[in-house]
Amino acid sequence: MFMFLQHETKSIWLRYGFAILLVAFAAALRVWPLQDLGSGLVWLTFYPVVMIAAIYGGLYAGLLATALSCFVVTFLWSSIVSSPIVINYAHWLGTSIFVFSGILVSIVAETMHRAQKRELIALKQAEVATQSRRLLDSSPTGMIAIDAISGLVVQANINAQRMWGYTDEEFRTKTATDLTYPDDRAESIQRNEQLAKGLVDYLHIEKRYLRKDGSYFWAEVFVSSLKDADGKVTLFIGSTIDLTERKHAEESKRETEESYRFLFDNMLEGYAYCKILYDHDTPNDFIYPDVNEKFEELTKLKKVVGKKVSEVIPGIQESNPELFEVYGRVAQSGKPEKLEAFVPELGIWFSLSIYSPRAEHFVAVFDNITERKMAEDELRIAAITFESHEGMTITDANLSIIRVNPTFSTITGYSAEEVIGKNPHILSSGFHNAAFFDAMWKNINETGSWEGDIWDRRKNGEIYPSHLNITAVTNNRGIVTNYVGTFSDSSERKAAAEEIKHLAFYDFLTGLPNRRLLIDRLQQAMASSTRSGKQGALLFVDLDDFKTLNDTLGHDIGDALLKQVAQRLESCLREGDTVARFGGDEFVIMLEELSTQSLEAADQTEEVGEKVLSILNQPYQLDNHVLHSSPSIGVTLFVGQEENADNLLKQADIAMYQAKKAGRNTLRFFDPMMQKSINERAALEGELRKALEKNQFQLYYQIQVDNSHRILGAEALIRWLHPERGLVSPAEFIPLAEDTGLIFPIGQWILETACKQLKEWQNQAVTRELVLAVNVSAKEFRQIEFVNQVHRTLQAKAINPKLLKLELTESLLLDNIEATISTMKELKEIGVQFSLDDFGTGYSSLQYLKRLPLDQLKIDQSFVRDIAVDRNDRAIVRTIIAMAQSLKLDVIAEGVETEEQRQFLLNKGCTNYQGYLFGKPMPITQFEEMLKLR
Secondary structure, eight states, rough: OOHHHTTOOOOOOHHHHHHHHHHHHHHHHHHSSSTTTTGGGGHHHHHHHHHHHHHHOHHHHHHHHHHHHHHIIIIIHHSSSSSOOSSSSHHHHHHHHHHHHHHHHHHHHHHHHHHHHHHHHHHHHHHHHHHHHHHHHHHEEEEEEEETTOEEEEEEEHHHHHHHHHHHHTTTTOBHHHOOOGHOOOOOHHHHHHHHHOOSSEEEEEEEEEEEEEOOEEEEEEEEEEOOSSSSSEEEEEEEEOOOHHHHHHHHHHHHHHHHHHHHHHHHEEEEEEEEEEEEEEEEEEEEEEEEEHHHHHHHHOSSSOOBBBHHSHHHHHHHHHHHHHHHHHHHHHOEEEEEEETTTEEEEEEEEOOOOOEEEEEEEEEEEEHHHHHHHHHHHHHHTTSSEEEEEEEEOOOEEEEEEEEHHHHOOOOHHHHSSGGGGGOSSSSSSSSHHHHHHHHHHHHHHEEEEEEOOOOSSSEEEEEEEEEEEOOOSSSEEEEEEEEEEEHHHOOOOOOOOHHOOBBTTTTSOOOHHHHHHHHHHHHHHHHHOOEEEEOOOEEHHHHHHHHOHHHHHHHHHHHHHHHHHHHHHOTTOOEEEETTTTTEEESSSOOSSSSHHHHHHHHHHHHHHHHSSSEEETTTTOOOOOOEEEEEETTTTTOHHHHHHHHHHHHHHHHHHHHSSEEOOOOHHHHHHHHHHHHHHHHHHHHHTTTTTEEEEEEETTTTTOOOEEEEEEEEEETTEEOHHHHHHHHHHHHHHHHHHHHHHHHHHHHHHHHHHHTSSSTTTOEEEEOOHHHHHHHTTTTHHHHHHHHHHHHOGEEEEEEOOGGGGTTTTTHHHHHHHHHHHHHHHEEEEETTTSSHHHHHTTTTTEEEEEEOHHHHHTTTOOOOHHHHHHHHHHHHHTTTTTTEOOOOOHHHHHHHHHHOOEEEEESSOOOOOOOOHHHHHHHHHH
């Protein structure tokens, strides 16, 4: 109980209560059992009470016990005991002595209490200081305690001493201002004043500090204030993190970025950094995160950053879909591409180099090549024009012939050598007088040209009619430098006119020009287009479901419908255009004199096509039948004689079938790339079918090694050695082989050839343990007989199945995963190994991945290529390696070309490699020679 009362936190009321109890206890003792003592000994009974109360309760408890004892003895004693106290001088003297003694004892006891308390506080403070020191020194940051009044450092931990270079004693002579870098001191003082005044509770800033050696360092600082019981700030506690390395890195990065930005903005080419946007996995738009200054100069586009190209150049998605295909392909594959493209919305030709710095992004480096393209077009048109079916003569300003075309020689009979340097007068027939020529030259001098009919003489003396056009060519000062004459033999045209009289040029049913007249007019239109540069168009019109109408209602109704269609088509045309019945229910419309600009010409043609669609969709009244019919229309544009008439009609026909495929009752333009692709694919397919028979395939081998350069095996890669095309890339013929089913015999040949090579290796000590990897397509793998084919091949070649490794692609995991797992397990039981090729580029499900009986994951080269510079690629590679390790699978990286790439892979746990750093794919003879050298 006494120990409890001595505790520092006991209540004052407990002390007073204890004093009262002691007085009561003494009074009780005096009454019983000490009642027989004399009254003179009363005060002796209460002296111990006062002493005990003062010792254990302090000053006020002792004083209370003294006062209560006096009260009891003086006023209550008579009622308690039988012998009352006599109140006299002796009594008051005894009382005074008792009171004085009580006060003295209480004061002494209180003095002892306070001394003991100070000792306890001092011990507690020493313990707290020791713990505080340990806490500060254990902090990973630099910790400093600063006196708020003097501003001096009172304590600094080990990390702070390392940062500034001062000892703890030296710190105690420094203020916060002394430790701050001079340029930052004014701001630091202002912030510290705010903290000292309590305007803020803490500071979190970055600032520079001055070390003992005079150098400075950047630090991140957290400063808080400690307050006493009155709320006055007494101490600042600062936690400091050294940011020197980070600041140096930021400064280096900033300087690098400024250097790159300078180069970026001062490039001679335009530069656009773009993020591709997709619509159901199809690239259909992109955003400009950044462009350089040259971009605006070359494109005339302003403020494009952050905008979509569809906003900046409306309509480009429809006019240039191939551009978005290229951008998407590069952004996905990472393989750069070059192309030239015309953007009709800007009226500019661009040469573009497309790169992909990261997934779903691409960089376009471009230049404006419009002038070059215009020059090329002019040269091409000039060349085509000069080689036209019309005779051409070019003279100098003095009318000396300097050049003629082959048609000139055909018509006149003179060779070029015979007329160069002579006057065109050698062709004069003599039928025209001087007045004729005077008028002709007057018109040329005044207008710059003349056109008309004239009689000329051939070399053999024959006179023939000619249609002549003479044009004066001037330089930039308006001075005539040349004359160009084009002429045609009108006698052939007159002969053709005679022939026309005897031929049927018109369709007997509809009265429209027939196929022959159409082709004749088409050839004339092409020739006219060559001269004028204006474009023309063919619209191939086919009636939808016409055969059904003929079969159900009869040919009479069908013929009546064709007549009305012909009348409606004629009503849609302009003067000078042609509509012809091509055969059956097919009609062809030929438009001439369209714009010289392709886009505008296409718009003009589409307007006519829409009119045709509208008018042919209106009901037909045929006898008692009201019928509805719709057309499918294919369109092709032409200019000059770049294509012959048959090809143009074929193009329009192809476009018409595209319209039917699109749902009929619509219009489609011919895509030149479509025809080219069809032709090239057909030719390649024919040659691919013969490649196996002619033994044109060959396996190349690329070495696979571990981190100690020990040879593990190789990957067998097919190559097509075409006698004319040369080495054909698998990327060109493997997709075609899969589409046509040729992948099955080709795949079997690869498997047999690889197993045959393994058999030969088994007979040599150097190659006996080498594993050979063979790629297997998803189509091959899903064959019902695939397991049996592999088994039979292994047995036929008598090789160890564990030396054969089948490389599968992630596309196998997309469909029928259970069948895939079953097939793999069957082959696994035989001993065949499996590697998942190009891992990370597909859509592998981790749920299925852990169920596959794989031996190895293969990191795709697209991630390895930029591993040294692209942190995303590094993160992906680390994840793949970690995933392989967690699944207890081997991991191999392909496309390793530099020692830096290999070292990074090794550091992350990848110990198997394949790539140009160790060896390119090579024929077996070279591969085995390389093995001998190793």
